[in-house]
Amino acid sequence: AQTDVPILITGESGTGKELIAQLCHLKSNRHGRFISVNCSALPAGLFESELFGAEKGSYTGAYQQKIGFFELADNGTIFLDEIGELPYEMQAKLLRVLQEKQIIRVGGIEHIKINARIVTATNRNLEEEINKKKFREDLFYRLNVIQLRLPALREREEEIIPLAKKFLKDFCQKYDKQIKGFTSDMEKQMNKYLWPGNIRELRNKIEQAVILSNNEWLNEKDINISTLSNTYSLQKSDLYSSMLNQLPENITIAKKMITEQFEREFICYHLLKNQKNVKQTAEKIGLYRQNLYKRINDLGIDKENIS
Numbered sequence: 400a401q402t403d404v405p406i407l408i409t410g411e412s413g414t415g416k417e418l419i420a421q422l423c424h425l426k427s428n429r430h431g432r433f434i435s436v437n438c439s440a441l442p443a444g445l446f447e448s449e450l451f452g453a454e455k456g457s458y459t460g461a462y463q464q465k466i467g468f469f470e471l472a473d474n475g476t477i478f479l480d481e482i483g484e485l486p487y488e489m490q491a492k493l494l495r496v497l498q499e500k501q502i503i504r505v506g507g508i509e510h511i512k513i514n515a516r517i518v519t520a521t522n523r524n525l526e527e528e529i530n531k532k533k534f535r536e537d538l539f540y541r542l543n544v545i546q547l548r549l550p551a552l553r554e555r556e557e558e559i560i561p562l563a564k565k566f567l568k569d570f571c572q573k574y575d576k577q578i579k580g581f582t583s584d585m586e587k588q589m590n591k592y593l594w595p596g597n598i599r600e601l602r603n604k605i606e607q608a609v610i611l612s613n614n615e616w617l618n619e620k621d622i623n624i625s626t627l628s629n630t631y632s633l634q635k636s637d638l639y640s641s642m643l644n645q646l647p648e649n650i651t652i653a654k655k656m657i658t659e660q661f662e663r664e665f666i667c668y669h670l671l672k673n674q675k676n677v678k679q680t681a682e683k684i685g686l687y688r689q690n691l692y693k694r695i696n697d698l699g700i701d702k703e704n705i706s
Contacts, residue, residue, distance in 0.1 A: 400425075400427050405519070406423060406546075407542045407543045409522070409548045412599070413597030414549040414550070414552065414598060415549060416520040416549055417478065419549065420433075420478040420480075423518055424476040424478075429516060431476070432471060434471050434515075436468050439484040446486060448467065448505045451502040453505035454505065454506040457505045475516070477515045477516070478519070478520070480519075480520045483521040483533075483534060487534075493538060494541060496513070497541050524651070525539050551594070552597045552601065556590055562601060563601060563605055564580065566605040567580065577615075578609060579615055581618075584618065585621075604624065607622075663698045665684070666684075667705050670700075677702070
């Protein structure tokens, strides 16, 4: 936290990446502001002016000079959330700012020095995005000096109940409720549930329960979560265990193999279902005919010998 190097925070949506970024700022020696920018929420045409600012009259509607997020974060920290959503053409401009530590407002000519520490976050696999030519490799190495991976809530079961109790206390105070806690069965269910929405989902469930419940102790009816299809045991899941043992350990390669196998089986199944008529199959599964022909060729499917 007390260095100036870029930090890349990775993890699933809802794991608390922005909270970690704020903590890095609070623990730093910087006295400027913490500016949070959600890259996925910015309109594509406004990225540059929002990040770097714009001079008066530089575009339609620019009636006055606009100060960008980088200037606002001078001597502080700028947090770029969902950095994987940054348009490819903007990535080169961001890279230049990181290298030169200065910006030029849209429509301007003056180089403005900035001293903002950059922290980014993503729920995407940026290495995969690089392979797909959707993210610049040089920018990735600039941003990925220090990487902090936030594990999913299901990977830190011991934190579920303490977090739930913290949220319960906060929301009871906010909504003037006198709820004492959770039943033991409810706590067991919360520990078994996989929380696909992570901490954000847990927080929302607790807030909803506090608002709607009049019980002294929150139970399974107050916090409606299903564990039937969500529980996972490596020991009990024989189907997945045998399959996973045959896959390479590299997740990118394994994912590619599984995806291709699924796609091959899926296309063959629907070709048979549609009497091997490619046009009809394409319409049914939502592909253009030429794209389906391409996938059949890429996957090495001999449609005449499907049975």
